[in-house]
Amino acid sequence: MATQGRRPGGRKRADAERNIATIVSAATECFARDPDVSMSGIAKAAGLGRVTLYSHFPSREDVLRAVLDASIAEGTDVIEAAAPHQGPPAEAFARLIRSCWPMLSRFGGLHTAAQRALTADEVRRYHDEPMAHVERLIDRGQKEGAFRADLPVDWLVTTVYSLLHTASGEVAAGRMAAENVGEILEKTLLAVLRPIS
Amino acid sequence: MATQGRRPGGRKRADAERNIATIVSAATECFARDPDVSMSGIAKAAGLGRVTLYSHFPSREDVLRAVLDASIAEGTDVIEAAAPHQGPPAEAFARLIRSCWPMLSRFGGLHTAAQRALTADEVRRYHDEPMAHVERLIDRGQKEGAFRADLPVDWLVTTVYSLLHTASGEVAAGRMAAENVGEILEKTLLAVLRPIS
Numbered sequence: 001m002a003t004q005g006r007r008p009g010g011r012k013r014a015d016a017e018r019n020i021a022t023i024v025s026a027a028t029e030c031f032a033r034d035p036d037v038s039m040s041g042i043a044k045a046a047g048l049g050r051v052t053l054y055s056h057f058p059s060r061e062d063v064l065r066a067v068l069d070a071s072i073a074e075g076t077d078v079i080e081a082a083a084p085h086q087g088p089p090a091e092a093f094a095r096l097i098r099s100c101w102p103m104l105s106r107f108g109g110l111h112t113a114a115q116r117a118l119t120a121d122e123v124r125r126y127h128d129e130p131m132a133h134v135e136r137l138i139d140r141g142q143k144e145g146a147f148r149a150d151l152p153v154d155w156l157v158t159t160v161y162s163l164l165h166t167a168s169g170e171v172a173a174g175r176m177a178a179e180n181v182g183e184i185l186e187k188t189l190l191a192v193l194r195p196i197s
Numbered sequence: 198m199a200t201q202g203r204r205p206g207g208r209k210r211a212d213a214e215r216n217i218a219t220i221v222s223a224a225t226e227c228f229a230r231d232p233d234v235s236m237s238g239i240a241k242a243a244g245l246g247r248v249t250l251y252s253h254f255p256s257r258e259d260v261l262r263a264v265l266d267a268s269i270a271e272g273t274d275v276i277e278a279a280a281p282h283q284g285p286p287a288e289a290f291a292r293l294i295r296s297c298w299p300m301l302s303r304f305g306g307l308h309t310a311a312q313r314a315l316t317a318d319e320v321r322r323y324h325d326e327p328m329a330h331v332e333r334l335i336d337r338g339q340k341e342g343a344f345r346a347d348l349p350v351d352w353l354v355t356t357v358y359s360l361l362h363t364a365s366g367e368v369a370a371g372r373m374a375a376e377n378v379g380e381i382l383e384k385t386l387l388a389v390l391r392p393i394s
Contacts, residue, residue, distance in 0.1 A: 116313050120370065148388075154372065155381055162363040166355060173317065176352065184352055191345075192388050 020056050020066075022046050028067045032108035032172070035116060039063070061117055068114060068126050071107055076130045078103050084133050089141030093193065094186050096137065097164075101182040104164055108172035111165045127161060134160050138193065147193040159192055217253050217263075219243050225264050229305035229369070232313060236260070258314055265311060265323050268304055273327045275300055281330050286338030290390065291383050293334065294361075298379040301361055305369035308362045324358060331357050335390065344390040356389055 026046035030037040039060050043053040057063040082099040084092045114123045135157045141147030147156075167185055170176040176184075223243035227234040236257050240250040254260040279296040281289045311320045332354045338344030344353075364382055367373040373381075 112312075112317060115309075120309060120366065151381060151384060155367075155385070158363060158367060158372075159360060159385060162359055163356060166359040169317065170352075170355060175355075184348060187348060188352070188356060188389055191391065191393070192385055194388065196388070 016056070019046075019048060019052060023048065023053060023056060023063065024066050024070050027063050028071065028107070028110070031064065031067060031110045031113040032106065035109035035113035037113075064113060064117055067110065071110060072126050072130060075100065075103060076133075079130050079133045084137040085140070089137060089144060089146040090190060090193070092137055093141070094190065096134070097186045097189060098182055100164070101167075101185060104168050105171050105178045105181060107168060109169075111168060112172075131157055131161055141193065145195065148195045150196075151192075156193065160189055163188060213253070216243075216245060216249060220245065220250060220253060220260065221263050221267050224260050225268065225304070225307070228261065228264060228307045228310040229303065232306035232310035234310075261310060261314055264307065268307060269323050269327060272297065272300060273330075276327050276330045281334040282337070286334060286341060286343040287387060287390070289334055290338070291387065293331070294383045294386060295379055297361070298364075298382060301365050302368050302375045302378060304365060306366075308365060309369075328354055328358055338390065342392065345392045347393075348389075353390065357386055360385060 023042065023046045027037075027042045030042050030045050034041070039053060040050060042060075042063060043050045046053065053063075057066065078099050079096060082092075082096045084096050086092060087095075111123075114126070135153060138147060138153050138156050138160075142149040142153065163185060167176065167181050171178045171181060220239065220243045224234075224239045227239050227242050231238070236250060237247060239257075239260060240247045243250065250260075254263065275296050276293060279289075279293045281293050283289060284292075308320075311323070332350060335344060335350050335353050335357075339346040339350065360382060364373065364378050368375045368378060
């Protein structure tokens, strides 16, 4: 009773941090399921009031950016754990796709939400860090003769980026079964990268 | 002087049709240049007042749909003129990409505008007719052994659709030179379709 009125700053900060984590986690699932989800929908999913939600995130774009920050950080960790700089390029690439895909398929409509609410440039900048790993791997593969070198690295990186997100959208729309997509993506992208004889 | 006050119905209809054609043509260029162009921007580009614009198209989505109708009809004509049902599948496919690309690159930001303003399902339905030609060609190629048959036709059609629009976006953003993209797309997509030995 005596301490309840005082709530020291540390406790308040801990509450705020817990609320933010709850919001980002709930909002990730919301955007994945429905790219057009509203702030009310997000507040409800997080089990918090709209006032609390808006006190941490003044706009829907702010929530979306926090979700993208967390998702991209997770994606970059997964890519780094796949060690794309090690071993034969084609094997490293297959390993990278296989390890990324389960995470990417879970994000579903998030990329669509980002495309609708943010500029194309901003959405692209979010992907700079994970895509830098893909770029280095493709560049290495071209230099080692494992990947075709008659197509520009930038275009090959864009192709990987585009088909990963396209596949994610197909799964979200129910047009592809998530369990088949990893293998299909691996076959498709390795066909693009393979040197032509 | 005497006839000006009467303006028979035929003349009025002709004026309306001319205005609609002017709006659709100007709006196509507007969306291609800036996916977020406003109704005022479109009216200005068409050299018409906002009242006239709104009398024909009550909302921005209505203008966008008219632009998509016209663009997709043009695209379908170009695809049919490339005779995708004739000759060896790989040659027919290369012919189709080479004939589509100049038109597609001209549409620039239009696909982004559609993705932002309309649902993914509606954007996809607009492409059903042109993509049906691509689907028939890929299906024929798989049956004749000219294209790989271990990837689903639907996914291969989606790959073609996705990379064509991605390339269009890259050109619109100034990251690729329009004159190189036709050849790059042809090489990339034929690599995906080629049977693996």
